[in-house]
Amino acid sequence: MIFPKKAVSDPPLASRQNAAWYAVVVLCLALLLSYTDRLVINLVVDPIRTELALTDVEISFLQGAGFALIFALAGLPFGRLADAVNRRNLISGGLLIWSLATICCGLAADFAGFFAARLAVGLGEAALVPAASSLIIDLFSPHRRGTALGVFSLGATFGAGGAILIGGILLGWIDAGYFKFLPIVGELAPWRQLFIAVGLPGIVMLPLLLLISEPRRFNSSGLMPVSQVLRRLVADNGTVLRVCLVKGVLAIGDNGIFAWMPTLLQRVYDLTALEVGALVALAVSGSGATASVVGGALSDSVARRWGVEARIVLLLGCYALTVAGAVVLYFAQSGSQAALAFGIWAFGSIGAYVIGHVVMQEKVPSEMRATTIALSLATIGLVGIGLGPTLVPLVAGRVLEGPATLQSAMALVGIVASLLSFVMIWPPVRKSLLALTTAPEQAG
Known part of the structure; x- marks a missing residue:
């Protein structure tokens, strides 16, 4: 007797949802590690400067340009690659590279060696966000993508705050x-032991990444030619290109403030490394985590009620918050007030990042999503990370005068970037606002 073959079907819905959220959580952890490895240098600026005999501007190159140069240049090729190859494997390779490079930072003998290691950190991390964002978009329906990307972005939030907190705890143990x-x-x-300690977890995490299944790319017709990518970027009033550019501009304030906040709290307000870590972690992780989840969920709610085109309006509120945070920082009189200002800034900035992320992904087809994210990261790298940490000491040294020049420079850089x-x-x-005032409200 011949039995009919069973039709091959997709896994049950619950199983697919569990796999999707597993991927989000693991990718969130990878993002957390990437930010920790990238930013922990900000906690040990003075020890590095003393041992290697560096100036503040040279330190800023290690904080920003050394990482940003290759991060930006490699981002676009990695984005194109992520639109064509297995994204999980691409992320795994990047994780291995940046983890080993972070360990090498702790072994650097001079500025050149440290700079080369920071370049390698940027190379590895350039593969993560374009591939991960594209993968997550293919795992979720349009009305859940904002929430999923918001949860993924928690890795950046906790990584940014955790880099300083974990670094402070580790330094206490080391001392x-x-x-x-x-x-x-x-x-x-x-400081050398610190870099080695934060680089090791990435190597341990590799098996968790390899358990993620590569999802099917929906509505994809293959890798899109560069000419079509460019046309998509400038379509619809250049929305995607503008979002990419404003991410880079706002990142000038992000990186200028974040790179020098630990140094400000230690130099000006005489806080210990552990106290700095606790304050920065509370400010960034608390407000940033709320902004990631609330920003993503709120944008999904707006999309359900008024359509996906309405998400972009929320960016105005985010920029208003960053201006407010920078103004509070300018007038801060204590370490806790400076940290509060940083928390306000982080709430607006991270909210803008998450919302802008979703806006870009919904404006382009599947076959250029990773490329688009890579373009935004290249802009963040070249403009934000490359200029932010260096602009602050330049403004403080050449434009301002007085004992509070570092704090004032951080605030002014943030205000200008927001505006x-x-x-x-x-x-x-x-x-989008004009369309909302003339079109009938959409039903959810």
């Missing part, structure tokens, strides 16, 4: 001699 028993490593300077972002995004926002 107490907890790692002296380790051969070779135990004899290194505390420029508002001006650049206004045309597509205005178009």
